[in-house]
Amino acid sequence: MRLASLLAASLALSASPALAQLQNLDEQLRTTPIRPEKLADNFYVLFGVGGNIVTSIGEDGVLFVDDQFQQMAPKYKAALGELGGGRVDFVINTHWHFDHSDGNQVLGPEGTRIVAQENSRQMMTKNNVIDLVSQKRDQPAYPAPALPVITYDSDMRMHFNGERIDLFHFGPAHTTGDSAVIFRSHHVVHLGDVYNNAGYPFVDAGNGGSLSGVIEFCQRVLSEIDESYVVVPGHGPIARYQDLVDYVAMLTTIRDRVAALIASGATLDQVIAAQPTSEWDEKKGNPTNFLNRSYLSLSRP
């Protein structure tokens, strides 16, 4: 538990520059409340520990995008009650990483229907190791009731609480099983960890994630939405269309620099020494782990 916590903390950490605050995940899980931020009537982002949750509450019931850690489930259920919601009818997992889907192990056995991209479900059926650079984190296979019951390859739709919800997968990005979830009436997209608004992104290159894939995934999402959209990141504060445009521009510049360095024969240490992210480090934090995963991703044929 202790090791898991530490490792978990470090994954969350890759999403946050506030490293010191995340030293003790157990403490966080115990003390951090759910903080709802209202986007519209009956439509909220729930901040807690782990990935940001989007929830739609209405006549068809309650739909979640992502479900954080098991320990947060009692808290978000209580918060949901205060917001007028009942049981969670559907959860969409943006991807299989524990800080976004561990709550499946509470909600699934209670009858919540879980939806995910096919590759994410396959990962959840296996024991995985997530190489966070600073540490390696084990994520054991989930029990059957915690697994998605509905999966898709490239796209599917839900029709819930009076609006159409588009699920898109645009190839390997943060992981090989990412979903963007677009709420067409609310003009909101949840991008999971393909978009990190709390630091540089973590590319799970050890499990097939791809930096160029992150860029392409975001570009495809941008072409599906417009400037009126609210963009919910996997971690960090709620953003706007332009923030995602800026993120893509940053990643493209960094990707091109790192790719050029690799083409010229640079080692990882040489790439780090070249400081290809320098103009964003003040805002995004220490780039070392990000560059490590980027280097691995871009070194592949």
Next chain:
Amino acid sequence: MSTIRVALAVCALHAASAAAQQDFSQARITARELAPGFHVLVAGGGGVAAGNTVASIGEQGVLIVDTQFPPLVPMYRTTIASLGGGDIDFAINTHWHDDHAEGNKVLGPDGVPLIAHDNSREMLTRHNSVNVVRTVLDQPAYPALALPIVTFDERLQMHFNGERIDLVHVAPAHTAGDVAVIFRGRNAVHMGDVFLSAAYPFFDVDNGGDFDGLIEFCRKVLGEIDRNTIVVPGHGEVAAYGDLESYVDMLVQVRGRIVALIAEGATLEQVVAAKPTAEWDAKYGNPTTYFIDRAYKSLQPRQ
């Protein structure tokens, strides 16, 4: 035998607003186990002509394919209970025609998640007319709670009762929103009305159905299954791989003949008179009630 064939023909014309002529008080559900925890539920009696329902009953609950008519819902719920099942957890519509989807009006409001192809949901939101040649059936828009909550275009997977279930849409066929539902563990497929085991197919041409698409659809499914796969038709007796294969062979030959006749400038009456289906009529019934008419329309050269 001929009464069965007539009944099937009526089914193929999907009894639709025929709900009025059906006496549901005389109807009953017959269950047949195709594999452990896997049953086909067939409505019969009272002139009732609903699509075949398949039910998976297991540790995760109950999933059905096609929902028949509202008065039949309590009946098949009772049947499911007698087979050891509880509440229905998911219902898939193979397409939007009322003899396969009207039960949504009971299940949806009860909270059962409904799953269908994008185009089928779209049709269910509208008032439609289905031209079955002898008459035109009316299908009003469904209320919101009877509409599918999950839709897809090409493929969707479910993972239920220990097996993977593939939902596959290929092309416009019987309708523009058909789904084949392939149960990988049980090795069975529900074809909806893309395949009828003892009647010619009905192409809902005025709503986007298509003869060539139906052949393509069946071929795609044949490529996804194997010789041991149980093939459940939209109506009629449960069939086997070889039955679907010979159905495709029949359609390919009939298509060739009708296309040739059209190319020669034949009218519909001349096509009918040419008896392009003669050697199969003993198996699939009278081809003139709807089949040749819809085929003739579907196979007109595209402008």
